[in-house]
Amino acid sequence: MAAASLNVENVTGLLQDCLSKLGFEVYPLKVGWYNSVLSPSLRLPFPDDSLAVVVLSTPAMFEQAFLPFMEQRGCQGLSDPIDQCVKHCATSAVSQCFPGQNVDVRYDYELLPSRKPKFLAQTAAHVSGAAFYYQQSDVTDQPWAEKKMFGVCVHPRFGGWFAIRALLVFEDVVVGSEVVQPVPPDCVPTREGRIQLLESFNFHWQDWSYRNIICPVQTYSQKQRDYFSARPAERFALLRTWGFLPKEDHQPDISSDAQSEMITHG
Known part of the structure; x- marks a missing residue:
């Protein structure tokens, strides 16, 4: 399909057809919505x-x-x-649906030479309307004094049982002014609920209780929980016991300092 004939509806429709059957969701956004809430050093280099x-x-x-x-x-x-699987699914969808198009694909695990992420996943999810990004500034009369609290997204259907994987930028597709930025559903509207969410995420992230801040329509299967509960290096051993890796494979030396890894990739 020629770039001139592509618009928000058919781009998201084609991607949804390719990716929804694989367990992914897609949400469109304007680059300007994303860039407007970030400092210049974190903005995307696109119109x-x-x-x-x-x-x-x-x-x-x-x-x-x-x-x-x-x-x-x-x-x-x-x-x-998991990163390999996501990359395979995303690149296959892009090449199948948009051959010859200029599509910049960025993944949640990728870093720029400056060591900054290639995109801020939770910001992208928020401005697209996919999930509300609850941050420390969203709590009035904070009980944490000067402590830094990391923010977390909540999906209106899955709560915390989801992950933000990639951002696709269609460099030749222009979004018209008639497209209005959606407001993400505020699933945790009370101060008490937001305190519970941020404290669960920051202090007790290992027990995953933050994921159930709302009643989700679906959670991870037990097999999936076992996988994401394991440290990154241990996941290869788990895949081996499930028969997906040969016994003689060497286990990679991956750091076990993995809080951010488990949170963003699980």
Whole structure:
């Protein structure tokens, strides 16, 4: 499809057709919506009216995309298997749906040479209307004094049982002024609820209680919980016991300092 004939509706429609059956969701946004809330050093290097699409994984992704990916293709090298699966799914969808188009694909795990992330996943999810990004500034009369509290997104259907995986920027697709920025659903409107959410996320993230801040329509399966509960280096051993990796594979040396890894990738 020629760039001139692409618009928000058919881009998101084509991506949804490719990715929804694999357990992903897609949400369009204007680059300008994203850039307007960030400092210049964190903005995307594209015109404000360019179309971007944020890609989320739902609880279904593990069984519908990841395990079949491991069974059919296996793990190539020592990079994170989930990252490999997401990259395969995203690049396959782009090449299948938009051959010849200029599409900049950025993943949640990628860093620029400056060590800054290639995109801020939770900001992208918020401005697209996909999930509300609850931050410390969203709590009035904070009980934490000068303590830094990290923010977290809540999905209106899945609560915390999802992950933000990628951002696709369609460099040649212009979003018209008639497209209005959606407001993400405020699933945790009370001060008490937001305190509970941020404290659960910052202080007790290992027990995953923050993910149930609302009643989700679906959560991770037990197999998926076992996988994401394991330290990154231990996940290869788990895949081996499930029969997805040969016994003789060497276990990679991955740091076990993995709070951010488990939070963003689980």
